Amino acid sequence: MKINTTQHLSHLKYKYLGIHTQNENVVYMHKDCHVCSSEGFEALTRIRVFYKSQSIVASLNVINSSILSIDEIGLSDEAAKKLNVLENDTLRVRHLEPIESLSHLRAKIYNQKLNYDAYSNIISSISMGDYSNVHLSAFITACAGDRMDIHEIADLTKAMIASGKQLKWKQEIIVDKHCIGGLPGNRTTPIVVAIVAAHGLTMPKTSSRAITSPAGTADTMEVITNVNLSSAEIQQVVLQEGGCFVWGGTAQLSPADDVLIKIEKALDLDSEGQLIASVLSKKAAAGSTHVVIDIPLGPTAKVRNIEMAEKLKNYMETVGHAVGLKVKVVITDGNQPVGEGIGPALEAFDILSVLENKTSAPHDLKNRALFLAGELLELSGEVESGKGTEIAKQLLESGKAMEKFTAICKAQGKFVQPELALYKHEIKAEKSGTLKAIDNRRLAKLAKLSGAPQSPSAGILLKAHLGDQIQEEELLLTVYAESNGELNYALNYYQSQKDMFSIG
Amino acid sequence: MKINTTQHLSHLKYKYLGIHTQNENVVYMHKDCHVCSSEGFEALTRIRVFYKSQSIVASLNVINSSILSIDEIGLSDEAAKKLNVLENDTLRVRHLEPIESLSHLRAKIYNQKLNYDAYSNIISSISMGDYSNVHLSAFITACAGDRMDIHEIADLTKAMIASGKQLKWKQEIIVDKHCIGGLPGNRTTPIVVAIVAAHGLTMPKTSSRAITSPAGTADTMEVITNVNLSSAEIQQVVLQEGGCFVWGGTAQLSPADDVLIKIEKALDLDSEGQLIASVLSKKAAAGSTHVVIDIPLGPTAKVRNIEMAEKLKNYMETVGHAVGLKVKVVITDGNQPVGEGIGPALEAFDILSVLENKTSAPHDLKNRALFLAGELLELSGEVESGKGTEIAKQLLESGKAMEKFTAICKAQGKFVQPELALYKHEIKAEKSGTLKAIDNRRLAKLAKLSGAPQSPSAGILLKAHLGDQIQEEELLLTVYAESNGELNYALNYYQSQKDMFSIG
Structure with a gap:
């Protein structure tokens, strides 16, 4: 039996359509x-598109109008950028070969345990862009809800580390910290980096953008400085200043994580296994050796009971050990937001006021940053146990931390002041009493509806704290937005959720 | 505190772009x-689009080129059709209000049991098109792998029935049958409908298109007659002839099912809970009272062990009872394909040769159809227990079944003969011996790669059966395709999977 095994390739001329799609590559x-007729392509098909020596997988949209002629091909802006293709260049297309890792995905959906090779195949398909949103969502869901055991989480973490670049440092000790989030405004990281770098430790901090919150550290720092640095640029900044505050995505560290995070965001989901793998893979790929992880615990925080916090602590430390990291997990108070600002620019104001030692600076944010910096100084072995916080305080109050912060920002390309959004609305108390509870999740949602983090200066400035004696008509918070539509949208939500503050 | 609660609506002029997208509505x-700037819309946003009194939810793609001017708006063809909008009509857009049923979806992802109200909310969001592919995929995955108990499956089934139209019949007994699939070529349904309708029973058969197989009954019957009938047209055909063979989708029976099936297809997944809810909701919505369900059991069929088959049997019968159906499940031999054809047109040839009592007609297909028709005749109470198959045989061999088949097709609008595809390749045995096993799944995949069911005349004509003494160079099968690209693609796959036939 003889069969012609040459893969049929078809040629089409690229035309720029300027369509910015969602995550997926579209052709x-x-x-x-x-090509459509001779190759049997129709809408719903996923195909492989070649340009020179590169290729991507894309979903086909079929054009019934004159925006394309029959010998032309268009790409979504994202796909065109990946291929680096120019108008009138020739592209070739081909049926998509079967994606082998999908059999592992199906096994996981059917509750089977996967080993390292299986996770590695899946993560490598994801990194290459071979999964559609449907596949990505199925993978995230199949791994959520306690469906991965600790060995699987460790294997997923290792697979994610191996799938991207890995930074190497000449220093023996590389420190890092991470907060698992859920507490609006809890933006200690930039302060901690400034303090420990001022002490002389190396802290090449890479952060995520927000997953389900109104701001991630990368979103916040982007208001003040450049956070999209290449790995060569990161190396240079850290060599010079001992620290950085960058987004992990452009550095190609654990690239599958960035793809998965977009889908988790669409699902408003942040599952345990993915959370651990996401955090630890970024840390290990960034070359860290000693990592403090902060788990805020509270009734409306991401982690709501001590059993869950202890389980995460155990998993983080065990998986950390499996991938060669020394991890210390601290469980902190997660009952209310930290600082006053919620949203990138508003949180940036808080950070600067702490670093500048202003008397108006939020005490809670300052104290948390000092505690975490202290833990890191101690974990690194550089500072005697029990002395960490005191030394951190000296570095902050002497102005050395601010000096280091400014120097790092300048090394990253700029140091600019944050700005407030144009549209705002003050929300005042409707009665007097003690502020007994704040619903963090609904407050975060209010900030998101106002536009944060996509609109960097949108968000909330919170003036009330647990235990405060509130008077009727006293200011509780101000909502900021970059458009009137978003402001109204957020305020409509607030109207239906007034019990996010319990005053009694 | 006073807040402006009027929802801001923005107006744009519709321009036809002619983009046929995947499942999702795109704007x-x-x-x-x-609108983009004042409302704060950006790519990744899902928004609500209004036209006159109707609205849909769509994902935003942002245009950076001149294919749209700044006061224009485009829609994917699917979305434009739903809104029935014409060039230059005015559309309004608004931020998407939070979709409440997503909290139930998240609860299910976290392994919580959902009640009827929760499933009902989810199914109604899906029917309205409010879920993105990411949400749909998460829902299917969260319900797969034994994650629904029998009460949940019953509640999901009821929710799916309630979400669409429900057909009513004046006859007391309405029979139906369904095969859960997994066996290529097993196309007994049209023969069974012809036999029981010839007997005088009422069998308003609605079928799905293929989920993960090379052909569904609707795909196959579409080669011979019209299957896209409105519910009024279905009523008319059944009133006149006592039976029909139509696609369930256009009849608006259990509409969420059709949306979910597209995503299951993309995942190549057909999970237990969704399977039961899909089958029984269609049956109940079509007004059936007595239903025979065929579960083929075999090492490479969809159901591979007797425990799984018994469990499905129990679930089907229990959920059937809960929604008011008398269900009989029969477990049949699922060791090899049935008939010779695999793919819509090729299976249609087999059906016609059985109905026409040709001596060359596949015996296995004929015998299965007679067995199932007999079971239905007995379940209905119209025929004495033990006599069903014999009476079915008389109806077939007397030509009454063929007469009824032709009459139903004509009532559905046409009766045409199937045609063979233009491109074909014969695959011959490479050695002599006994045919010991056929891998149904890989054979089905070969047929799918050849283009079935999108290309209706593509597929496989299988000439070898289990136990056959095969000679070297003897014909095993012929692959048919509608394009050379698809033929090569299928043959390349065969080259890498020669052990789909075990000859020894």
Whole structure:
């Protein structure tokens, strides 16, 4: 039996359509084009698109109008950028070969345990962009809700580390910290980096953007400085200043994580296994050796009971050990937001006021940053146990931390002041009494509806804290937005959720 | 505190772009349009689009080129069709209000049991098109792998029935049958409908298109007659002939099912709970009272062990009872394909040769159809227990079944003969011996790669059966395709999977 095994390739001329799609790569072809008919392509198909020596997988949208002629092909802006293709260049398309890792995905959906090789295949398909949003969502869901055991989480973490670049440092000790989030405004990281770098430790901090919150550290720092640095640029900044505050995505550390995070965001989901793998893979890939992880615990924080916090602590430390990291987990008070600002620019104001030792600076944010910096100084072995916080305080109050912060920002390319959004609305108390509870999740949602983090100066400035004696008509918070539509949208939500503050 | 609660609506002029997308509704707006900037819309956003009194939810793609001007708006063809909008009509857009049922979806992802109200909310969001592919995929995955108990499956089934139209019949007994699939070529349904309708029973058969197989009954019957009938048209055909063979989708029976099936197809997944809810909701919504369900059991069929088959049998019968159906489940031999054809047109040839009592007609297909028709005749109470198969045989061999089949097809609008595809390749045995096993799943995949069911005349004509003495160079099968690209693609797959036939 002889079969022609040459893979049939078809050629089409690229036309710029300027369509910015969602996550997925999209390829556009005319319904009457010879490729669609001779190759049997139709909408719903995923195909491989080649340009020179590169290729991507894209979903086909079929064009029934004259925006493309029959010998032309279009790409979504994202896909065109990946291929680096120019108008009138020739592209080739081909049926998509079966994606082997999908059999592992199906096994996971059916509750089977996967080993390192299986996770490695899946993560490598994801890194290459071979999964559609449907596949990505299925993978996230199949791994959520306690469906991965600790060995699987460790294997997933290792697979994620191996899938991207890995930074190497000449220093023996590289420190890092991470907060698992859930507490609006809890933006200690930039302060901690400034303090420990001022002490002489190396802290090449890479952060995520927000997953389900109104701001991630990368979103916040982007208001003040450049956070999209290449790994060469990160190396240079850290060599010079001992620290950095950058987004992990452009550095190509654990690239599958950035793809998965977009889908988790769409699902408003942040599952345990993915959370651990996401955090620890970024840390290990960034070359860290000693990591403090902060788990805020409270009734409306991400972690709501001590059993869950202890389980996460155990998992983080065990998986950390498996991937060669010394991890210390601290469980902190997660009953209310930290600082006053919620949203990138508003949180940046808080950070600067703490670093500048202003008397108006939020005490809670300052104290948490000092505690975490102290833990890191102690974990590194550089500072005697029990002395960490005191030394951190000296570094902050002497102005050395601010000096280091400014120097790092300048090394990253700029140091600019944050700005407030144009549209705002003050929300006042409707009665007097003691503030007994704040619903963190609904407050975060209010900030998100106002536009944060996509609109960096949107968000909330919170003036009330647990235990405060509130008077009727006293200011509780101000909502900031960059457009009137978003402001109204957030305020409509607040109207239906007034019990996010319990005053009694 | 007073807040402006009027929902802001923005107006844009509709321009036809002719983009046929995947499942999701897509809306296109220029990046500089006043709505994008004043409302804070950006790519990744899901928004609500209004036209007259109707609205849909769509994902935003932002246009950076001149294919849209700043006061124009485009829609994917699917979305434009739903809104029935014409060029230059005015559309309004608004931020998407939070979708409440997503909290139930998240609860299910975290392994919580959901009640009827929760499933009902989710199914109604899905029917309205409010879920993105990411949400749909998460729902399917969260319900797969034994994550629904029998009460949940019953509640999901009821929710799916209630979400669409429900057909009513004046006859007391309405029979139906369904095969859960997994066995290529097993296309007994049209023969069974013809036999029981010839007997005088009422069998308003609605079928799915293929989920993960090379052909569904609707795909196969579409080669011979019209299967896209409105519910009024279905009523008319059944009133006249006592039976029909239609696609369930256009009849608006359990509409969420059709949305979910597309995503299951993309995942190549057909999970237990969704399977039961899908089958029984369609049956109940179609007004059936007595249903025979065929579960083929075999090492490479969909159901591979007797425990799984018994469990499905129990679930089907229990959930059937809960929704008011008398269900009989029969477990049949699922060791090899049935008939010779695999793919819509090729299976249609087999059906016609059985109905026409040709001596060349596949015996296995004929015998299964007679057995199932007999079971239905007995379940209905119209025929004495033990006599069903014999009476079915008389109806078939007398030509009454073929007469009824032709009459139903004509009532559905046409009766045409199937045609063979233009491109074909014969695959011959490489050695002599006994045919010991056929891998159904890989054979089905081969047929799918050849283009079935999208290309209706593509597929496989299988000439070898288990136990056959095969000679070297003897014909095993012929692969048919509608394009050379698809033929090569299928043959490349076969080259790498030669052990789908075990000859020894």
